[in-house]
Amino acid sequence: MKNEWPLWEVFIRGQHGMSHRHVGSLHAPDADMAIKNARDVYTRRNEGVSIWVVEARHIAATAPGDKGPLFEPSESKVYRHPTFFDIPDEVGHM
């Protein structure tokens, strides 16, 4: 319907210095109200110390069909992980 408030995506940073994380969405007429509503809905039990909101239409995303070409190449590159390399015990912790 034409009078529906726009949709906002809500990101919250928790207590322990973690990065902001997507928690959900809500409708609000503008950014100020979106933050106020996000505070009321998503931080009622100490879930966060900081809120980001962004209008949903501004988010660009990968297409589900691109999952293969985008993410499969890294599956075969096991040498990118530290556990790929055997280091002798004598060397000590590394």
Place this chain on the structure above:
Amino acid sequence: MYAQMIKTAHKGVHKREDMSPEERAFQDKIDADIKIEPRDWMPDDYRATLIRQIGQHAHSEVVGQLPEGNWITRAPTLERKAILLAKVQDEAGHGLYLYSAAETLGETRDELVRLLHEGRMKYSSIFNYPTLNWADIGAVGWLVDGAAIVNQVALQRTSYGPYSRAMIRICKEESFHARQGYHAIMKMAFGTPEQKKQAQDAVNRLWFPAIMMFGPSDADSTHSEQSMAWKIKVKSNDELRQQFVDQTVPQIEYLGLDLPDPGIKWNEERGHYDFSDPDWSEFFDVIKGNGPCNVDRLQNRVAAWEDGAWVRDGLLAHAEKKAARKVAAE
């Protein structure tokens, strides 16, 4: 149970040999417990059924505020009032999470609300019963939210990602609802004889409506099979109902109240409690719109929506004016 009698948008179960390659890949993902996400391919029937189910679930959360809101101004202490207020606020939040999940399927929240207000979508039958005294508020938290938890814990494993994530959030908060309800009814069951009588009366009245929340018995539940295959329904109505009865009977006994159904008896062989069937004709009657509070509830919802229109429009007009001014200044 917050969603009852959801008609699957398809007759019978899709057979593998009739499926398109896309649908086969979709069903394989579900069978492998891989979540379906909003922009993934999905059959139209899956989308339509989910919109109905999640929409009805959302409506239940929102309409469910009404019987409890009725007692906010009359709570016996300031603490109970603050607790009830927090619970009712949670229900609004739950409605929001669920409407958001439905919106990821391409339906707008305003459209879902419109369908509810026109009587073309339903909410759970339980909210068409009145809350007559304070003990009812305790019983609603304990029994109604208790039944909701049984259903929603199962739905955390549902195949649609946004629905599953909403369920996980909701279950965390729902546990507070059940416990505060039981705590309130404990006070009454262990209080004066008059208080205990009220607690008993609340349990007697709300027991059968609570076990009806899970919907008709499996024998009469014709729409389940496809929903089960799609994992948007995870356990059958009767399974969930049995689980609820088994966990609730000892809680009633702890309160020293009489069991609300003389048919409740431990069945050693089955390892479950036996219990009487609710009056299913009452259930179908309430669903049809003839429960004690159907008219009232819907009238209140429509009035709240219409009375709030000028606020919604005003805030939007203000936001648009502010945005236009900002563009002009740049």
